[in-house]
Amino acid sequence: MSEKIILHVDMDAFFTSVEQVDNPLLRGKPVVVGADPKGGRGRGVVSAASYEARRFGIHSAMPISKAFRLCPTAYFLPPRFDRYVELSNMIMKILESFSPCIEQISIDEAFLDCTNTVNLFVSKENIAKKIKHEIVTSTGLTASIGIATNKLVAKIASDLHKPDGLTICASGEEKIFLAPLPISKLFGVGKKTQSLLQSLGFYTIADIQHSSENYLHGVLGKWGVMLYRFANGIDTRVVEPYSTVKSVSEETTFDEDSADEDVIIATLTELCDRVIRRVRAQHFAFKTITLKIRLEGFETYTRSKTIHDYVKDMITLQKEIMRLYISFGRGKRRVRLLGVRVANLICDADVQMSLFSCRDEQKIEKIETVIDSMHHRGLNLLRASVVKPPEKIAIIHNDGKKGKH
Numbered sequence: 499m500s501e502k503i504i505l506h507v508d509m510d511a512f513f514t515s516v517e518q519v520d521n522p523l524l525r526g527k528p529v530v531v532g533a534d535p536k537g538g539r540g541r542g543v544v545s546a547a548s549y550e551a552r553r554f555g556i557h558s559a560m561p562i563s564k565a566f567r568l569c570p571t572a573y574f575l576p577p578r579f580d581r582y583v584e585l586s587n588m589i590m591k592i593l594e595s596f597s598p599c600i601e602q603i604s605i606d607e608a609f610l611d612c613t614n615t616v617n618l619f620v621s622k623e624n625i626a627k628k629i630k631h632e633i634v635t636s637t638g639l640t641a642s643i644g645i646a647t648n649k650l651v652a653k654i655a656s657d658l659h660k661p662d663g664l665t666i667c668a669s670g671e672e673k674i675f676l677a678p679l680p681i682s683k684l685f686g687v688g689k690k691t692q693s694l695l696q697s698l699g700f701y702t703i704a705d706i707q708h709s710s711e712n713y714l715h716g717v718l719g720k721w722g723v724m725l726y727r728f729a730n731g732i733d734t735r736v737v738e739p740y741s742t743v744k745s746v747s748e749e750t751t752f753d754e755d756s757a758d759e760d761v762i763i764a765t766l767t768e769l770c771d772r773v774i775r776r777v778r779a780q781h782f783a784f785k786t787i788t789l790k791i792r793l794e795g796f797e798t799y800t801r802s803k804t805i806h807d808y809v810k811d812m813i814t815l816q817k818e819i820m821r822l823y824i825s826f827g828r829g830k831r832r833v834r835l836l837g838v839r840v841a842n843l844i845c846d847a848d849v850q851m852s853l854f855s856c857r858d859e860q861k862i863e864k865i866e867t868v869i870d871s872m873h874h875r876g877l878n879l880l881r882a883s884v885v886k887p888p889e890k891i892a893i894i895h896n897d898g899k900k901g902k903h
Contacts (some may be wrong), residue, residue: 506652509659512606513546535566542764611737650733672731677704724776749837783808790837
């Protein structure tokens with residue numbers, strides 16, 4: 499049996515890199531995509547930060563007001579998701595030319611199983627170099643690629659030498675490759691989990707490797723078993739092509755646990771928008787909607803609803819997610835993570851449009867546009883869709899005024 503050759507392709511600072519490619523004046527400048535900072539008084543969160551902005555400590559899911567305080571001279575831009583989806587589709591088409599076995603896991607990253615196609619490109623290193631070349635030639639964007647025998651190690655590898663990196667973990671070297679890395683590199687280990695593990699004496703992945711599966715199961719339950727296996731480079735998950743995709747999801751972990759209702763609502767709205775655009779890009783419709791909430795103290799809850807008809811519109815998704823959130827009743831507990839997932843997918847061409855006529859769909863588009871416009875005039879409304887792509891890039895300067903470039 500030939501060794502598996504799994505690639506994880508991850509675009510570098512995707513949203514902000516798109517803005518810098520589309521507007522060369524932004525290259526080399528700190529760029530933040532997200533909510534309007536309103537001179538440091540804005541609500542909402544950072545969707546993405548360029549590498550230049552990250553040097554100031556800005557990162558995704560950070561409150562936009564904090565990002566403004568860290569770098570008031572940064573260029574704060576509204577998201578242009580239609581443009582991001584357009585380029586994402588181009589990139590996925592490129593990846594499909596290297597392997598039919600591709601699993602897109604977000605708008606800017608995907609796994610490829612190149613086990614059966616690598617010989618067409620001489621070597622696994624060569625196939626990665628060709629992918630990177632095709633992407634930058636076609637879009638002007640750079641990608642970082644990790645190569646390993648499984649998804650876990652490939653994903654960790656892709657993150658080690660960003661931007662524009664290429665990292666290969668040889669077969670049989672997974673445990674050695676992972677050993678010196680901090681525990682935060684493992685799937686599912688965020689800041690709070692990291693603190694918990696450090697309190698148990700685990701600082702590097704090697705520390706977990708030197709423990710035992712029984713011990714970790716005793717202190718962490720089933721998650722401890724998974725953690726031990728991941729630390730030892732064991733991951734049996736396969737790359738699932740489009741045809742076997744069972745759900746589409748997006749989630750965000752806050753930099754600090756939040757009880758700010760405006761930030762929570764804005765984040766849920768953005769997550770809904772990301773999900774919808776991925777659903778439309780892959781020509782899906784869905785019936786099952788799930789809200790995921792992780793509270794302070796690592797308590798994680800999910801709330802789901804299966805609706806009567808297959809849908810693919812933002813208004814329905816957002817309405818149901820807000821209903822699930824309100825019915826959850828978090829009280830005064832702070833929120834650590836939010837996620838939105840849709841499942842029970844079918845190809846949208848197979849949908850019998852019993853819910854909306856063409857006229858109804860046109861009404862929905864008009865409603866979304868009106869609500870979007872009202873939101874940008876400063877009214878505290880839930881957006882039905884995130885900003886429509888402007889003809890010119892709107893840049894919010896540190897005086898709170900907008901200019902076009």
